[in-house]
Amino acid sequence: MTPFNIIVAMDPDRGIGKDGRIPWQLKGDLRHFREMTTTTRDKNKRNAVIMGRRTWDSLPDPFRPLPGRINVVITRNEQLRLPEGVMKAGGLAQALELLDEKGIRKTCETVFVIGGAQIYEQAVRLKGCRMIFSTQILHSFPCDTFFPPFADCFYQTSASQRHKEDRIEYLFAEYRRKDSGQPQAV
Numbered sequence: 001m002t003p004f005n006i007i008v009a010m011d012p013d014r015g016i017g018k019d020g021r022i023p024w025q026l027k028g029d030l031r032h033f034r035e036m037t038t039t040t041r042d043k044n045k046r047n048a049v050i051m052g053r054r055t056w057d058s059l060p061d062p063f064r065p066l067p068g069r070i071n072v073v074i075t076r077n078e079q080l081r082l083p084e085g086v087m088k089a090g091g092l093a094q095a096l097e098l099l100d101e102k103g104i105r106k107t108c109e110t111v112f113v114i115g116g117a118q119i120y121e122q123a124v125r126l127k128g129c130r131m132i133f134s135t136q137i138l139h140s141f142p143c144d145t146f147f148p149p150f151a152d153c154f155y156q157t158s159a160s161q162r163h164k165e166d167r168i169e170y171l172f173a174e175y176r177r178k179d180s181g182q183p184q185a186v
């Protein structure tokens with residue numbers, strides 16, 4: 001299976017969303033997300049972002065598809081129409097298979113699962129999920145959508161200094177799968 005990483009922003013209760021949106025607006029976190037998911041070591045390659053259909057729907061028009069990245073949307077709706085170049089998959093396994101196909105594998109460097117809750121829930125269980133890049137929002141928000149518990153299978157490898165925006169403090173933490181063997185480049 002294609003190895004992949006998760007990227008997420010969550011509050012202290014693992015809240016990630018409310019009413020189909022992300023409850024906070026933090027420029028530093030958006031910049032971090034863009035840099036993490038876009039930057040490649042090989043300038044001839046792109047990274048891929050896999051997301052659930054609801055997360056796709058939640059992206060503002062100017063950022064849909066997310067530029068500079070291979071976008072893959074997971075849906076059960078075979079009729080769903082997506083812009084040219086955006087890939088559609090009937091599940092997470094199929095999304096990873098599509099990215100493993102010869103033509104794409106050569107041009108795709110790192111795969112990120114970017115949400116939402118339904119897709120994270122499936123992704124954390126897969127051994128192919130190597131790292132979780134988490135923005136820890138240090139303030140509780142009312143949320144109706146949550147990241148699944150993950151402490152049993154992942155351990156923290158780093159945490160950044162705290163950042164503050166509009167009185168909201170946050171930091172960037174990284175977690176590695178416990179049974180993923182030797183640390184690997186991501």
Ligand SMILES: NC(=O)c1ccc[n+]([C@@H]2O[C@H](COP(=O)([O-])OP(=O)(O)OC[C@H]3O[C@@H](n4cnc5c(N)ncnc54)[C@H](OP(=O)(O)O)[C@@H]3O)[C@@H](O)[C@H]2O)c1
Pocket residue numbers: 007008009010015016017018019020021022051052053054055056058074075076077080089090091092114115116117118119120145
């Ligand atoms: N804080 C963060 O980092 C972050 C990141 C991303 C999203 N979010 C938030 O999370 C919320 C959205 O999450 P969500 O859990 O409601 O939705 P989601 O995971 O983004 O998308 C759910 C949709 O994915 C498809 N899907 C899920 N499992 C599937 C399967 N096994 N096979 C085929 N298709 C499948 C279905 O699409 P169809 O209905 O089309 O079949 C389902 O309705 C929003 O509030 C969003 O803002 C937060």
